[in-house]
Amino acid sequence: xxxxxxxxxxxxxxALADPxxxxxxxxxxxxxxxVSELAMPYQMSLAGASKHVKVLExxxxxxxxxxxxxxxxxxxxxxxxxxxxxxxFYEHFWNDQLDALDRELRDLPGEESGL
Amino acid sequence: xxxxxxxxxxxxxxALADPxxxxxxxxxxxxxxxVSELAMPYQMSLAGASKHVKVLExxxxxxxxxxxxxxxxxxxxxxxxxxxxxxxFYEHFWNDQLDALDRELRDLPGEESGL
DNA sequence: GCGATAGTCAACCAAGTGGTTGAATGAAAT
DNA sequence: ATTTCATTCAACCACTTGGTTGACTATCGC
Numbered sequence: 001x002x003x004x005x006x007x008x009x010x011x012x013x014x015a016l017a018d019p020x021x022x023x024x025x026x027x028x029x030x031x032x033x034x035v036s037e038l039a040m041p042y043q044m045s046l047a048g049a050s051k052h053v054k055v056l057e058x059x060x061x062x063x064x065x066x067x068x069x070x071x072x073x074x075x076x077x078x079x080x081x082x083x084x085x086x087x088x089f090y091e092h093f094w095n096d097q098l099d100a101l102d103r104e105l106r107d108l109p110g111e112e113s114g115l
Numbered sequence: 116x117x118x119x120x121x122x123x124x125x126x127x128x129x130a131l132a133d134p135x136x137x138x139x140x141x142x143x144x145x146x147x148x149x150v151s152e153l154a155m156p157y158q159m160s161l162a163g164a165s166k167h168v169k170v171l172e173x174x175x176x177x178x179x180x181x182x183x184x185x186x187x188x189x190x191x192x193x194x195x196x197x198x199x200x201x202x203x204f205y206e207h208f209w210n211d212q213l214d215a216l217d218r219e220l221r222d223l224p225g226e227e228s229g230l
Numbered sequence: 231g232c233g234a235t236a237g238t239c240a241a242c243c244a245a246g247t248g249g250t251t252g253a254a255t256g257a258a259a260t
Numbered sequence: 261a262t263t264t265c266a267t268t269c270a271a272c273c274a275c276t277t278g279g280t281t282g283a284c285t286a287t288c289g290c
Contacts, residue, residue, distance in 0.1 A: 006134050006137075009131075009132075009134075009137070010132055010133070010134060011132075013128050013129075013131040013132035014128075014129070014132040014247095016124075016128040016201075016202075017124075017125055017126075017128035017129040017132060018125070018247095018248085019121050019124075019125060020248095022121075022124070022201075025205075029205055029208045034266080034267095035266075035267065035268095036265095036266065036267080044248085044249070044250085045249080045250065045251080046266080046267075046268095047249090047250080047251080047267085047268075047269085048248075048249055048250070050266095050267065050268065051247095051248075051249080052248085054268095055247095066267095068256090068257055068258075068266090069255095069256065069257045069258070069265065069266045069267070070257095070265095070266060070267085071266080071267070071268095075205075075208070077205070077208060077209025077210075078209065080202060080205055080209060081209050083202055084199070084202045084203065084206070086131075086137075087131075087195060087198055087199040087202070088199065090140075090144055090190075090192070090195055091199070093144050093190070093192060094192025094193065094195060094196050095192075129277095133277095133278085135278095149236080149237095150236075150237065150238095151235090151236065151237080159278085159279065159280085160279080160280065160281080161236080161237070161238095162237085162238075162239085162279090162280080162281080163278070163279055163280070165236095165237065165238065166277095166278075166279080167278085169238095170277095170278095181237095183236085183286090183287055183288070184235065184236045184237070184285095184286060184287040184288070185235095185236060185237085185287090186236080186237065186238095
């Protein structure tokens with residue numbers, strides 16, 4: 001993996017590690033929202049919420065279009081997909097593992113049958 | 116989402132946000148390794164690497180079996196799957212988005228054809 | 231038992247995080 | 261032109277992080 005790609009994953013996973021930001025992503029999946037709209041549900045200051053948006057933007061998860069004095073945010077699905085792909089690489093692994101566990105549990109009574 | 120589940124995702128994503136820990140996961144996917152074996156490739160102290168392992172363990176990504184003086188680490192695939200599932204929830208979204216973009220680009224020349 | 235080995239723990243440090251407030255910028259409305 | 265609104269910026273704070281070192285604990289081999 002290239003240095004740049006790794007750096008990107010650092011930012012993406014870090015951005016996803018905060019529940020406020022995950023909720024922002026969830027809401028942005030339904031519709032584009034301005035910074036104030038994103039900030040509304042939380043008790044923190046607007047500046048605080050704005051920082052969260054910035055983290056999402058720097059991770060590439062969100063794109064912003066400035067229109068007059070409002071900043072409209074939209075989800076960038078490709079970046080989310082890249083984190084997905086990183087984890088997906090291990091999918092075969094956990095399928096195998098869980099299958100093996102399953103087999104082990106089922107086969108316990110007749111363990112020597114295959115030998 | 117329950118508070119506990121959210122808390123778990125915090126830890127899992129945070130653990131994944133570090134390249135050293137991602138590499139440890141990659142190596143653990145090939146075979147179980149002891150803490151010293153995990154630490155070997157890095158220039159940091161053993162105590163430093165041990166801290167990384169602890170972060171992975173507390174996130175539930177790694178399980179440890181103490182055997183004598185060595186600690187053998189194995190990947191816990193279920194936890195990795197839970198992070199995967201969180202992101203997968205948005206899969207339909209980015210597929211739709213990318214499809215829409217694709218359609219938009221293809222249809223540009225004959226944009227009024229559908230009306 | 232004695233020394234080497236595997237690993238953790240505690241204290242420390244520099245840098246980063248998540249939040250605050252108050253001032254600054256720049257567009258909108260009157 | 262003035263005010264109001266959306267947002268950022270800068271400085272600050274308490275806490276966490278990723279790393280170090282040195283001391284400690286427990287096991288293994290002789």
